[in-house]
Amino acid sequence: MFPKLFAxxxxxxxxxxxxxxxxxxxxxxxxxxxxxxxxxxxxxxxxGIVLLLLHGQYGQxxxxxxxxxxxxxxxxxxxxxxxxxxxARSSSxxxxxxxxxxxxxxxxxxxxxxxxxxAYIVMPRIIGVGVSSALLSFYLAGASLxxxxxxxxxxxxxxxxxxxxxxxxxGLVLECLGKSLLFGLAAAALACFSGLRxxxxxxxxxxxxxxxxVRGLLAVFFIDLVxxxxx
Amino acid sequence: xxxxxxxxxxxxxxxxGLEHELRMSESQRALTALxxxxxxxxxCLQDGGGLVNNLRVWENLILPAWYHExxxxxxxxxxxxxxxxxxxxxxxxxxxxxxxxxxxxxxTQCRTLALVRALVQAPTWLVVEVEWLAWLSGxxxxxxxxxxxxxxxxxxxxxxxxxxxPQAEAxxxxxxxxxxxxxxxxxx
Numbered sequence: 001m002f003p004k005l006f007a008x009x010x011x012x013x014x015x016x017x018x019x020x021x022x023x024x025x026x027x028x029x030x031x032x033x034x035x036x037x038x039x040x041x042x043x044x045x046x047x048g049i050v051l052l053l054l055h056g057q058y059g060q061x062x063x064x065x066x067x068x069x070x071x072x073x074x075x076x077x078x079x080x081x082x083x084x085x086x087x088a089r090s091s092s093x094x095x096x097x098x099x100x101x102x103x104x105x106x107x108x109x110x111x112x113x114x115x116x117x118x119a120y121i122v123m124p125r126i127i128g129v130g131v132s133s134a135l136l137s138f139y140l141a142g143a144s145l146x147x148x149x150x151x152x153x154x155x156x157x158x159x160x161x162x163x164x165x166x167x168x169x170x171g172l173v174l175e176c177l178g179k180s181l182l183f184g185l186a187a188a189a190l191a192c193f194s195g196l197r198x199x200x201x202x203x204x205x206x207x208x209x210x211x212x213x214v215r216g217l218l219a220v221f222f223i224d225l226v227x228x229x230x231x
Numbered sequence: 232x233x234x235x236x237x238x239x240x241x242x243x244x245x246x247x248g249l250e251h252e253l254r255m256s257e258s259q260r261a262l263t264a265l266x267x268x269x270x271x272x273x274x275c276l277q278d279g280g281g282l283v284n285n286l287r288v289w290e291n292l293i294l295p296a297w298y299h300e301x302x303x304x305x306x307x308x309x310x311x312x313x314x315x316x317x318x319x320x321x322x323x324x325x326x327x328x329x330x331x332x333x334x335x336x337x338x339t340q341c342r343t344l345a346l347v348r349a350l351v352q353a354p355t356w357l358v359v360e361v362e363w364l365a366w367l368s369g370x371x372x373x374x375x376x377x378x379x380x381x382x383x384x385x386x387x388x389x390x391x392x393x394x395x396x397p398q399a400e401a402x403x404x405x406x407x408x409x410x411x412x413x414x415x416x417x418x419x
Contacts, residue, residue: 019294112281
């Protein structure tokens with residue numbers, strides 16, 4: 001599996017071809033753009049919940065609560081939560097799409113006209129989902145700060161916005177982006193793997209879809225565990 | 232020891248055959264060898280059309296030429312319009328047809344569109360399934376027959392599937408079994 005993933009690296013040169021770039025953009029639209037509003041809403045709710053718990057139940061000051069919220073959200077919660085939403089929405093969709101293409105012989109048809117499946121189907125989806133994951137995680141984390149600031153200060157939110165540099169460091173943003181990019185790449189690679197490994201029967205399409213979700217969840221949680229152990 | 236075909240010895244206007252369906256490994260091997268020799272210049276006419284269901288018809292028609300040649304959109308538009316003219320596609324239906332998904336089309340439409348895609352691709356080799364050729368020889372309209380005839384005169388045709396050999400010559404093979412020599416000869 002992982003040697004195959006590394007074998008995809010030379011395929012990045014295929015991005016010079018316009019149809020491959022188009023597939024990447026389509027994937028960014030379906031995974032990144034269409035899920036943005038869901039992430040923003042979840043983020044605002046998440047920020048409100050965490051701040052209420054820290055300030056109301058654990059007795060932290062508002063400033064300390066905001067600092068904790070920023071650290072928790074950017075470092076741990078947002079990449080994980082964004083990956084879970086992404087796996088539920090996109091991993092299953094990618095796996096069932098590829099399994100259906102396999103069932104209908106479309107992958108063979110593409111190969112027959114000289115278009116490699118790895119370059120035109122797999123690589124653009126992995127890049128599209130990976131980049132979308134990083135963006136969605138950033139939206140989610142940003143929205144959680146807004147939610148926390150709203151709960152903390154109400155209509156005086158501008159006070160919290162002015163103090164944003166004191167609760168959020170550039171390193172946290174980079175960690176959030178890097179971690180969620182890794183989650184997205186792993187989830188997409190496993191979704192493609194599940195879809196392409198499906199037997200060419202219609203009954204295999206839902207199996208591929210559920211297998212992609214299970215594999216994606218396992219991968220994301222174990223990568224997160226390794227990340228926490230190493231950091 | 233597997234057979235090595237001498238594709239360079241094949242002549243335009245001739246029909247060569249393999250008694251294996253497109254999905255079988257022997258045909259896949261022949262097709263892969265051809266694609267390696269002539270990247271992007273091998274058109275494939277499959278029984279079901281061979282179109283990708285999650286792309287619109289327009290995207291399907293331009294895909295091989297767009298992928299292999301990175302041709303401009305205006306060039307591709309011109310080539311698609313010319314190809315549709317050659318198969319006498321209904322003018323009033325063209326816009327709707329281009330925007331539709333292949334799964335909504337009839338088998339005849341998909342087979343015709345496979346020919347249109349081949350015309351857009353301007354191939355140097357044609358790979359044709361026996362079933363597609365049977366459709367062309369039977370109920371396909373005269374414009375499709377003429378367009379295919381013109382294309383088949385310009386490049387060699389490889390016919391695939393059961394019953395291919397009675398209608399075609401066997402693919403010429405290299406006398407030697409040394410793979411490196413075969414590849415060198417094919418490259419020449």
